[in-house]
Amino acid sequence: MKADLIIKNGKVFNKEALWEHTAIVISDGKILTVGTDAEAVSSAGPDTEVIDAHGNSILPGFIDSHLHATMCAELYLTKLIYDITREEKESREAYIGKMLAPVKAYAEENPDMPVVRATGWNPAFFQTDPEGPPTREDVDKICSDRPVILRSYDHHSILVNTKALEMAGIDAHTPTPRMGEMPRDEQGMPIGLFQELSATCLLLDSLKEADFSVEEYIEGIGKFQEEHAFPCGLVGIFDAYATPNAIKAYRSMAMDGSLKIRVRTAHLADLSKPFSQFQQMVDEKGKYDVGDIFKIETVKFFCDGGGFTFYMNEPFEKEALAEAGLTEDYRGFPQWPEEEMKEACLVLAKGGYQIHMHCMGDGAVKQALNCYEYIEQNGVNGKRNTIAHIMCIAEDDIKRMADLNIVGSVQPTWPVIDAFTDCLMIPLLGRKRSYEQYPIGRLVKAGVTAAAGTDFPIVPDLNPMMGMQIGMTRTIPKEAPDYEKYKGIISGPEEDPRSDCLELEEMIESYTLSGAYQMFAEEITGTIEAGKCADMVILDSDITSVAPMDIGKIKVDTVIFKGERVKG
Template structure:
């Protein structure tokens, strides 16, 4: 095995009997939110709830168990439990009316709160619509109880106490341990704000990280380019620490929102007509100039783009950065790519853009049938997540889970990428079967694809492959995943995960 990056001691060698198992490069995680995911354990357990009544009961139970908490903060509820994802504050009032309650939805672009939380935030019928956000209202103009997108959500988060510094450190400890248990050794944190950098630095000092983590520093259009010097300083602080598991090489842009909120930006209007074409977070010129600026500063662009209008705007911005700044090893990322115009798909290869997609989303589950299909209509529904088409153009495909929005398990994602069917095998033959991937391609997206995204080949001990001179970032599976039925892939046991030759998980 390669020398352990975490220790200055010379390399040691050990013979491991795979006992009929399968050894392969460890998985990478191309787009996730470890801090959010780890903090879910610090609130009511609403993720598994299958009804409004269950959520209300769980919030009540948690509040009674934690009478000292000033606010009850939790995540992440299923937004498909009500028509249109519209949740009423009065339902949470039944659980708790004398303390504020704030719950995030699975998509993390929506918050549901009780009436007292709205009152504490000063949100009422006279509150204007915030920039980059939306406050759904009742017929009389009063706020319903949900807030969409960050411009609205921050009205609550700025008045809530949040979580303590030590709680956040422990959350990163749990989150990266969770990834290690799933065979992951590198994670892209795709949404890092200035205070989060301080948490990561201390987590690294305390030995709380079980995986490599690269930070994507959030670019807010309301504060950019004034925030660029602070981003450069944050990267310098991470580099000064010199911890082998922590880097800060990327900048995150939100080009739009999500289809479930009708804030994903579309070239043609939504079917409901409620929100027109959705929400473009940046003007075309501002996004292009900003991507060009961070590219010139040596950062990798990591752009959230759900709708086809957002994908086009992201590609245009990357194209300008290439033209202005000249040749470079930039590896720009467009994450999600839920919907893309046919003319834009070849541009990923032409511009050397890495598509970081979430394979678990490419199925006809409740979120798709209840929230997405009615908004997109059947024709656009069947143009989502064109993974195979992108691969056939020669583009680099990498996978990520967007955890905690969905499961962090690479094997679950690979199963969906190969089958395009739910765990129950629906529909037979898969949804959009022409976009199904073979097992080798799906595995590559979660290994060498993410390694390309991370620039692993440029490091002293590259990872994402098994060869002499590479870092021993490995996962030992109970079975060969290429021979397993896609619906059974999640049941394939992980026996051990190795990071630079050191076990980070062993069963």
Template sequence: MMKNKLVALLMMCSVPYTVLAQTTVIHNIKGYTPTQKGELETFATLVIKDGRVINRGKAQLSKSYPDAKRIDGQGKVLLPGLIDAHGHIIGLGQNLMQLDLRGATSVAEVGKRLQAFAAQSEQPWIIGRGWNQELWPGKTFASAADLDKFVSDRPVVLSRVDGHAIWVNSKAMELAGLDSEVTSPAGGEIIRTAQGSPSGVFIDKAEQLITAHIPKHSEKALATALDKAGQHLLSLGITSAHDAGIDFDTWQLYKQRAKDNNLPLRIYAMLGATDDKLETMLKAGKVDDNEDMLAIRSVKVYADGALGSRGAALLQDYADRKGHRGLMLEDQQQLEDIFSLCFKHGFSAHTHAIGDRANQIVLNAYENVFKRTGGILLRNRIEHAQIVDTDDIPRFKALKIIPSMQPVHATSDMHMAEQRLSDSQLAGAYAWRTFLEQGSRVAAGSDFPVELANPFHGLYSAITRQDHQGLPEQGWRPKELLTREQALRAFTLDAAYSAFQEFKVGSLEKGKWADFILVDTDIIHAPVQQVWQTKVLETWLAGQRRYQRQPAL
């Protein structure tokens, strides 16, 4: 008898904490959740146990659980944890530790920030990100000579805000062994001086002429970047992020951290198609851990560049650069080869395509491969789908391609897009509502650190198509506005669907993980200008509070 009791006790001790966890009732809340039925439901009480939702309902529901731990939500708004369907987690973490040039309005301001950063940094290479020539007088690229005025003794490599161009100093070009004889690689462009020498700006695949010489990050540095990014994302109410393109080292880090049960948030990671160990990672198989903290079952493919650096591949000339139609980083046959490789191993293909030509070529490649080998049910995605020929939009639905889009891109790009593109080219631009109305699911994200990771900025952009000053008054190309319910669904349940996770996360329905946030604004009914200013008060992951906002002093 004593032996049986001892065995029972030992078995209890070996059970994970979540299995023994007490039922928790969070009451006095104003809850919203999308549902699989397509509705936005409201509730006043949420009941969780073992890290999952076991019930939700009206205020009186809390009386059905007299022995539960009770938490008074004090009338706060409760939402499902938000999902960013397109970001770069390690890049965000590194960005938080590197020179930040976001918002710099001149070369002189960049130089001032660079000088100050260099004075307190002992790093052999100075790395930064965030410059945008569209904010400068003249809106033209600067040169290595401009950076040399501020730092000339160490190599400087500064990424454009979209990550599709770098601006470097002369020391960086010297260490890379570049001179006037160097030629632009396929899928890349070297901006040159009037004398024909590299100016210091390298676009898309030309970046590799420089970046191949930057010392690799250590395992410790990658882990630190992951933790910093995780803390930041949780503070913004993001409980799950889709990491758009990871390398082999990050793949190893994520798997080990998942094994050790210490990932900071849920991660759906896409393998980088350009990584030289792609096949090694594919052959290792899909990753889907029991706690749903890590999923790896897709590959990130790049088709073209970005609009800001005129690398997005267009069907017609750029309105502000005649004779130029952008850059395809892979041709259609190369894309078909990559897709076939992905599908062979059961992985989805998520392809970056911004320009209308790139989107068309990518759709053609998907269609051809589907006919030959299948793969149409793998929830393949086009990342960004920013500028799409109106005749190609219905093909997304026909080919079951998910448009993975970033609403904040429209409001940050709108002035530039009007300069870069003609009215006919813009007819299918940032066309979220058109996609939804044809029955496509839009997976929403931010593309952090290209944009700020704050999802409430994205929600605001989706429902207003305005800047934070409320301009333009009716919104930019307002026929593509989303309702508040549609926008919330794009950042929750539809983003989860795009990762095969709609029955695990994305809404607060029975049996799903209890990932939720408490916020200070009723984003469904508050004046619209308050939406982007929403503050996250608490973030819960699998029924555990992982972030709590500290009161202002």
């Protein structure tokens, strides 16, 4: 069989042969052979395309194991208010004015826009403010005639104006969603702030204007591919839950061939809906799948939230609790009652679903593992169940994760000691817990499969090369604005700071084969070997000769997906 495409003069990453091979032969979207240049060129025909890799690295195509691609609609269709920081001693009123000023200008510039959307404000700047968080009255000052919807950067909070509450039919008589937060004023009227899943779902389900249309999602996904995924070398993603409109958008693109990355997404376990939602998911399993390009095989649970809604084994720091008016034993809370979550997981596991749990605190991780053990105790083998993020975890639960074969969906760029850690995390968790956060190395050493992701666009850097750099060094990159202050500080246990650093080959595997494994796609992608889909990237450098602190500067030169060159 003659080749459609030959890549030669490269350094091919292959787990068994490491960097020994130099060439790849591709035909009909599949890898025919991997070997030497001489072997490859013998397969060339008159129409064979040949790419010279110029001695640079050839890796399997990258997979991001936890992001939110459909949220890219927000990047193009909302006002972005990320990175508006609150200065020390800045008053609540002054900061809210600064935070909302761009939204006010955006609303004035778009008078015909039926709903004003913005994304990126940070609730952490209000967590210890004695005057409390912003309210609907604050938002009314900038726009009162149309609904205004302000999503926080982490998507755990939504702030709206009075008009949005009126259109949603939410008032003083609306019950507070269980396990969610909907603060009220002295008259019992919601102040316009919805925090954690059940509360935000109540708002979003009640206000149809809050979500994007199918057409808007298609536009956002298309731009995600062209402007973010292809430049970063992504050939596969796990989109960590999609709305019904977003699912329709993915399916439409998969059907018409415009989806050029392999996508897995998830249904959302919604506290605001009845328990029967889980049987409905089982009954509809496979309904939206399109070949191997788009599938829903997963259900996502939020086990805890952010900030003071992390669910911890031990209380938050005393000073922070005192400033926030919380009791000394406060350690956050679970999003789901454990017994209810166990039964839901069992229904889903019996129905063939993978379960993906958002867990920041070690208390949340413990609850997730209790649920996964419950599945096994009831005679059902877990289907590559996953825990995402894992900011903190007890040592004995690391072993439990390995014993239960739980996948860790981890974010290698997160464990960095920087101004965010200093100003927000250490006051909340203390120095020890903050320095030991995201113990990816200890997970891998215990035998846990660690599949790397970014949580993009909640975290704006999608670049797997930077993920590899920080995963290997666990220190602040040179490009960071506060590099000089924090350079050389390694995020890890005080007695062995480098215990959570990974080696280059481990980082590459976390962004390739481990991601494919989490997505049930390791038989077709994730490695460069004969018979698999021709999914690969050619870098602009030989990654093995680049210093670890410079790996983030490496660029993806060429991306090949199913044998088709989609970049380069």
